[in-house]
Amino acid sequence: MLWRAKIFWSAAVCLAAFLAAGPALAEPSQGPVFTARPALQVQTLTGFTRERARLRLVSEVSGRCLKVLYDVGDTVGPRGVFAVLDDTFVALELEANQVEQERLASRVAYLSKETGRYRALVQKHSEAPSKLDRLEDELSQARLALTALKTQRKVLTERLVRHTIKAPAGWKVIERLVEPGQWVNVGAAVAQLGDFRTLVVPLALDPRQYEILRKAPRPLMVFLPDQGAALPAAVSRLSPAFDPVTRKLALELELNKGLQEHRGGLRAEFKLSAPDPSGAVLLPAAAVQERYQEHWLTRENGQQVRVVLLGSGPEGALRVSSPQVKPGQRFLAPGQK
Template sequence: MFSLRSIAAALVIIVTISSSGLASATEVTALASSRMVVLTGFTRARATLDLVAEEAGRIDSVKAEIGDTIGQDGIFARIDDTFIRLDLDNNRVQQADLRSRIDFNKKEAERYRELVAKNTAAQSTLDSMEQTLDASRFELNALTVQERILLERLERTRIKAPAQWKIITREVEPGQWVNTGQIVGKAGDFSTLLVPFALAPEQYVALRRSTAPLTLNMPELGISIPARVERVNPGFDPDTRKIAIDLTVSKGLDELRGGLRTILTLEMPEATGAVLLPKAAIEERYEDHWVTRDNGERIRVVLLGNHSGPDGSLLRVTGDGLQPGDKFRLMGKE
C-alpha cells in the first residue's frame, strides 16, 4: 500500500507537468508592427525625342498627326528640297564636264611625253599640261565631296522620328517656313511605360528588401499590373531628401499611354516601435492595459489601434522594452 506522503508527491508532479503544458499552450509571440505607405505616380513615355528641322525651308508635307504611330520609314515631315536637287544636278553636270576635260588632258599629256622624249617639244609645255591635269583632278574631288554634302542635305530634308514611336506634339503645318534647329514636334516611346517615384531613404530600403512581386495598383482601371525597377538615380536631392527611381510597366494594359494614375504600396516598419499582439494577451485594469511576459513580468502598454492580421484581429501596442519576438501569456479573452 502506498503512503499518504507518496501519493501527495505524485499529485505535485502531475500538477507541475500539467501547469507547464498549459503555459506553453497559452503563449504568444509578438510580431513586428508595420504600416502601409501609399505613393502615387503617373505613367509616361519611356523616352521622348524632340523632332528638329536640320535644314531651313518650307514644309512640303506632314505625315503624322498627334497620337499617330510613326511608320517603318520613320518620316514625320518633309521640307521642300527643290533647290537642293537643282544644286545637285548642277554639281553632276560640272563633274561630267571635268571628267571629259581630264580625259582630253590625259591624252594631250601622253602625246607631249612622246614628243619630249623625241626632243620635238619643250619640257615646260609638258609640265604645264600635267599641272593643269592635276588641278582638274583636285577640282573633281572637290565636286565629289560637294555632291556627298548635297546628298546628306537632301536626306535631312526628311524630318524623322524612331519607327513605332507616337507623336506627342506637332508644331508645324504644310507651307510653313522652318529654320535650321527649329523644333517641329515631339515623339515618345510608349511600348514601355515609365512611372517615376521619389522615395525617402527608408522607403527605398523597404522597396529593396521586399521579397514580394512588385506590382502597381491602377484605381481608375480597377487592376494591378506587374512592374520592375528600371533605374535608380545614384544622386541625392538635398532639397527634397528623396531618391529618384523609375519603374516600368509593359504588360496588363489595353492601352499604353501617359497620364495613368498608379499606386505603389510599401510595407514599412512601425516608426513607434510598436508590436502586434492578440486581444487575449492584453489585460485591462482601471483603464490601463498590461501584458505579461512568459517569465511573469507585467508591463504597462499603450494601445495604438487595430491591425487585421492573417490569424485574426491584432492590436498595435507599445511599451517599455517590447520587441518583436518577445513571448507573452494569453491573459485576456477574445
C-alpha cells in the same frame, strides 16, 4: 488481522494512484501561444505616369512641307517617316553635278592623253619641258576638281535624304507643329514625340524612405487606382543630386508590364513599409489583457508585462508597445499558466 491487511493494501494502492496522477495535474494547460510581430508603418507615395522619354523633332534642312504622315496621338510606324519636304532644287543640283562630273572626266581623259604625248616628245627633245609642266598642272587641277564634285555629290545626296524627316518607330505624337504647304526653316521644330511604350512614375523620397526602398523585396509593386491593378515596377533613374529645399532625392519607377493603357496622367500609388520607429509590435487581441485601464501580456513563464495599447492593426491585431517587448517573443492568452 486479515481485515487490517486488506485495509493496508487498499490504502497503499490509492496512495500509489494519487502519486502517479499528481504530476499530470501539475502540468500547465496547453493553450495557444502568440508570437509578437513587428508593427509596420506604411507610407503611400503618389505620382502620375508619363512617357519614358520625350523628343523634339526638328528639320535639318529648309523647304516647303509636302505631306505629314502622322497626327497627335498616332504611333510612328516601322519606316519612321514623319514628314516630307520639297526636294526639287536639291535634285536639280544633283543633276547639274552629274553633268559637271562627266565634263571633267572627259577633260581628265583628254589631258591624260596629251600629257602622255608631250612626255614622249620631251624625252625625244622635240618639245619644251615647260609645255609638259603646264599640261601636268592642268591635269592635276582637273582631277582635283572632279574629286571636289564627287564630294559635293555626297553632300547633296545626304541633303536630299534629310528632306524626309524621320522619327523613332513606336513613339507617339504629342504635338504636331507643321502642316502641308508650310515653309520649314533649318532647325525648326515639327513635332513633339514621346516614348509611351514604357511609363515612368517620378517620385521624391527623403533619405530614410530611399533606404527603405533600397532594402525592399523585389519586384516593387505599384497600384494604379484608375485601372484597379497592381503592377511590377523597377527603379529606372535615380538622381545623385540632393534637393536642399525639399531635402529629397528624385527617383523614377518604370512600368512596362501589364499596362492596359499606355498614356500619361495615370495615378500611381507606391507603398513603403518599414518597422514602426516606436518599436511597437502586433499581437492578437486574445493575448492582451485589460485590468484597471492597464494592458498586460503574459510570458510563457507566467511573468506579467505591462504594455501601452497604441491602437488596432491589420487582420484584427492590436499594436502594443513596451521596452520589454520585442518582435519574436512569445506570449500566452490571459488566464493560462
